[in-house]
Amino acid sequence: MRLSKTSEYALRIFSFMINDDKQVFSAKYLVNNLNIPEKYLRNLLTKLTKFNLIKSIKGRDGGFVFAKNADKITLADIVDAVEGMDKYEKCILGFDYCDEERPCALHHRWHPLKQQILDFLNNTTVADLKDKEGNLRF
Amino acid sequence: MRLSKTSEYALRIFSFMINDDKQVFSAKYLVNNLNIPEKYLRNLLTKLTKFNLIKSIKGRDGGFVFAKNADKITLADIVDAVEGMDKYEKCILGFDYCDEERPCALHHRWHPLKQQILDFLNNTTVADLKDKEGNLRF
DNA sequence: TTTAATTTCTATTTTGAAGTGGAATTTTGT
């Protein structure tokens, strides 16, 4: 699979946050811990805020926190916010009309696999990213 | 999934060729039947020729034919030629080191699914794109 | 041998994602 780089970044933000003890994550702290260009990360955080996935706390000692419980934020929510999920739902050959009745040449083979991918993105939550074994690296 | 647009184009070329009775496919004929910008398609055909997936026949009444038997051309071969397969093999969070011993937070959940996708691309051939039921559209 | 139908080559333009820069705004601790 190929998520956009921005989606990768966004997922890494959540993955880091859920596995760190901090309560509030300043942009600076995230910059220091994730390997993402500073300005780009700041813009991305603002974007995620607008989509109500994280909440910003302004001013001194401010930062970002989850906007809702981690088990209510799915990977699809995150991908949808930063690049849109539509790309992942479309026909693999790029046809507009591809479905069971008018399938493209790959539809029958690809569709079940695509469905698994979508289920994965829709059903996996940020809570699931929590490290159980203590061997993750960032 | 999200193949690059160029990969979509390339797959559509093969999908069309395997389902059409013609022996030799001129660029013009392909332009008329596939919905791909003319110049871009021509360049792409040249590229696929260089990767030995199709063969070009120059001159009058020339065109393109499969360079080998359709069941010897996999989807992965095609994707690899036009955009490279590496993107699809990498860690979903974009880490360099992600494996069983040093997994990212998604590795255990994502890896089996990624493997299925790679198997799909590696094991599906152009011959498999041949329409059995006569209900495909291009 | 001419000519028409092709592919091939080299270069440029456009577009959108990714990345950068700097000033403005908000809030809190002192």
Next chain:
DNA sequence: ACAAAATTCCACTTCAAAATAGAAATTAAA
């Protein structure tokens, strides 16, 4: 009130994919 620490906003640059342009080269039919 002030200053520090933070987010936010607007504009710009860079890079690679996608798309376009035109001339050159090749071949076979007539």
